[in-house]
Amino acid sequence: MQPINPRSFYPEGPLWHQGRLYYVEYSEDRVMCWDGAQNRPVWHQPGSGPCSLVPAAEGGLWVACFSGDRLERIGLDGRSLERVEPSAADQGFGGPNDFASDGEGGFYFTGSGSFDVAAAKTGRVFHRARDGRLRCVARDIHFANGLALSPDGRRLFVNAHLAKELLVFDRQPDHSLGPARRFLFLPDLLPEPSFANGYTGGDGMKIDHAGRFYICQFGAGRILVCGPDGAFLRAIDIPDRDVTNVAFGPDETSLFVTAVSDSWTAPYPGTAYRLDNPMVLPPHGPQ
Structure with a gap:
């Protein structure tokens, strides 16, 4: 495991x-870039509170600005190119948190709601099409x-962090979503560590080409890896307690x-790491 930035400040959203x-530093309001040797800031905007990144079909990157409650498209040179804010009907996004490309030049993103175990369930999922059409598709x-998204693009999986659940939605041809169903309850995969609490739950997540889930378990110092059917495969231990995302x-x-x-x-000290993927065999297979 290689620390590529051992002095990062609330790092999130690696891409x-x-x-x-590219990754963000939420508490420093900036996007960072690591070129294999050095880390450097690319974009900085006070009050933005960026959480994640996704490539933009129009060029550059989209930034989910949790604190600023908006999306920003930036160039790789750090120029601000476009801004998307919620409409009056949306009554705010609720804190844009993470992205998933839709495979057609658009993307889904989560609007988290309040990070409070006692708060109402106000988290939502939005879809923004390549033509700019924006709508709420789950709440x-x-x-x-x-x-x-699943590798075949037919299902969207979403972490309900404070419910400790992984939800699944059937995806329709128009990018709308069917009703939510529970796919996993994370404590059923592996008992939570003794230091876990009500805020321990699923943060960032990715699915590989084989359909395996890599779920960052915030508050547990690990990534949970599951098969396409949800069967537990292994845990990847991370030295820091609050694992925020993986790419x-x-x-x-x-x-x-x-x-x-x-x-x-x-x-809010943290670290950005690079590590070999333990789920991928070496080029010549096991020795």
């Missing part, structure tokens, strides 16, 4: 893009967090992981 790693989620490197042979040692106390 391998055009031979570089009443207890803190909507990481999300990912695949080239050919899924490596993982990039962001994690925070203390998400409750400034300056």
Whole structure:
């Protein structure tokens, strides 16, 4: 496991893009880039509170600005290119948190709602089409967090962080979603560690080409890996307690992981890591 930035501040949303790693520092309001040797800031906007990134069909990256309650499209040179804000009918996005590309130039994103175990279930999922059409496609989620499409594009999976659930929605041809169903209850996969609490739950998530789930378990210091049927395969231990998100490197042979040692106390220290993907065999198979 290689720390590529051991002095990061609430790192989130890693994305391998055009031979570089991009990620955000939520508490520093900035997007970072690692070129294999150095980390450098790419974009900074006070009050934005960025959480995740996704490639933009129009060029550049979309940034989910949780604190700013908006989306921003930026160039890889850091220029701000476009802004998407909620309409009056949306009554706010509820904190854009994570993205999943829809495979057609658009994307889904979560609007989380309040990070409070006692709060109402106000998390939502939105879809933005390539032509700019934006609509809410799911609601009443207890803190909507990481999300990912199945490899065949027919189902969307969403972490209901504070319910400790992974939800599944059938995806329709017009990008709308069917009713939510519980796919997994995370404590059933592996008992939570003794230091877990009500805020321990599924954060960022990715699905590999084989349909395996990599679920970052915030508050548990690990990534849970499950098969396409939800069967537990293994845990990947991470040195920091609050694992926020994961991304695949080239050919899924490596993982990039962001994690925070203390998400409750400034300056919210954390680390961005690179590690070999233990689910991928070496090129010549087992020795």
